[in-house]
Amino acid sequence: MKSKKRSECPLSCSLDLWGDKWSLLIIRDLMFSTKNTYGDFLKSAEGIATNILASRLQSLEESNLIEKLMHPESKVKGLYRLTQKGIDLLPILVEMYLWSDKYFTMPDDLKATIEAGKKDKDGFIKLISERLKNKIA
Amino acid sequence: MKSKKRSECPLSCSLDLWGDKWSLLIIRDLMFSTKNTYGDFLKSAEGIATNILASRLQSLEESNLIEKLMHPESKVKGLYRLTQKGIDLLPILVEMYLWSDKYFTMPDDLKATIEAGKKDKDGFIKLISERLKNKIA
DNA sequence: CTGTATCCTTAGGGATACTG
């Protein structure tokens, strides 16, 4: 939620930017699904509230992790996508998935993806990363 | 702070366990410094409040990310250390540092460490990880 | 010094209504 800086520690600074319970879930949606609109994010399983979503989209944009574009098919709709800075969070998310895989039971629809990430982590990161970069370019 | 489960998504589950603004800072202290007591954590630069620290230590222990032992030199003191589950968070923290290195200015005392992590990430992780495992064994 | 407890303020967040 972009809280105020607590120390010079880079880890702490990162947490101040996106270390809340919702920001990374929006990032996740933008990374691993085709979700890219307000309504898409709302529909995600966690059930984020409308006001929270709006506030997070705003703070993520202020932090330059995502950017908001005009939707090509609608005047009112925004279209959100990751910036390079946001894309660079990918290795962190991947490691989180790998950790989770060790300590939680994985939903079926994720098993294949995780397996790919486990087999060839760097390759997997590169693949997704390229895919996302192409959207920017 | 171990909030209630919002979905089956492993990423979301992880955040429910340690995705607050303080938990990872305690983990950081246990990983990259010699801090291992209540007073040590209190002294960290971010200035955590006593009640928050106590609550986080408790929830991290409940989640089996850390464990509390008797301090060998004191009857009243607790001694905290990472469990294997906690140690396994290391790659996540390392990726966070590497991301930070790209987008924040690094404090001088961290530059050398980060440089080591950048040069040989896997080796770095293995090194720290072994060091922490030896404390458990 | 290690924690616990209490007080109190603010921020997070759910529900829902509302506007374009």
Next chain:
DNA sequence: CAGTATCCCTAAGGATACAG
């Protein structure tokens, strides 16, 4: 449907006092 606004409650968290 996209987003804002309001209401209201609960959780987070700072300050400080207190107990062993």
